[in-house]
Amino acid sequence: MSGDRPIIVVGCPRSGTTMLQLMLHAHPRIAIPPETRFVLDAYQARRAFGDLRNPANRWTLARWIVDRQQTRFADLGVDPEQAVRAIVAGAPTLGSALAEVFRLYAARFGRPRWGDKRPAYLQNLDMILRLFPDAQIVNIVRDGRDCVASLKEMSWHRDDLYTTVAAWARAVDDARRAARRLGPGQWYQLRYEDLVADPATELSRLCDFLGETYDPAMSEPGRVARVAVPAHKTWHERTHGPVTTQRVQSWQQRLSPAEVALCETALGGRLRACGYELSGASRVGGGELLRYGWSAAPHRLAPAKRGLTRAAARLRPEPLARRVPHARSPEA
Incomplete structure (x- = not known):
């Protein structure tokens, strides 16, 4: 039943996630919290918690989630002791334990359905789907030149231009592979530019995929930004205002001609495949492409690494998946 399935929002950073x-x-009916930092970390550290059939180990996991500042649990506004009790009393799998936290977040707003959002999930869908096998994945794509321009201006962004350009290429490639693997019942993709130009139409189509009915409130996200975006994330200040097309193609003013040339030389085929026209900028020289190639090399190796991880998981299966509980009220 689609109404019980987690909703996972992914995309390249600064693409509109x-x-x-x-x-x-x-x-x-839906609650999607601010970004957390405990899902992927918990998966990576899963063996340190021991057998979750032991309630004491579930307690250890719960305290690890709620007590560590790095998890950003405090941004959820969920009572930590209530979360600990829910995890200890819940099903003995990592996916179930993590789901309890998101369920409690949804209960804050009286919503029956929960989800999660983090750009990094796009690179780690194998992990996400081992935890939440029935999740519906929603990927948002934005013009790579606008993503690069926006990332350059972020105070927290440390990568050079070549690595930043390569990150958008990887996001597009990861999305292509995910679409082929998951199919239309579990994967949905939309473009930022289409969404801001006609929110009602694009969100109606998204709701059809999710098995939900479109609500006009969805086209006014600024109304819930105060409660769903932490105040310290000042780089998201535009989310507090109305949906606008103002930032579409803003790369034309925010990137230098040399930066545009690198983006279009490195990303041209992917940009066109995603429906974006090129400006006709001259191609960069071989030295620039070589520097870009070095930055992109880890991205090209990532699919092989993920394949090895999937093979290892098949050889050593673990009870990680969320167990779907019997129907209960959001406040339960």
């Missing part, structure tokens, strides 16, 4: 999170959070 936060705006989409808020649009979904504005739906009367």
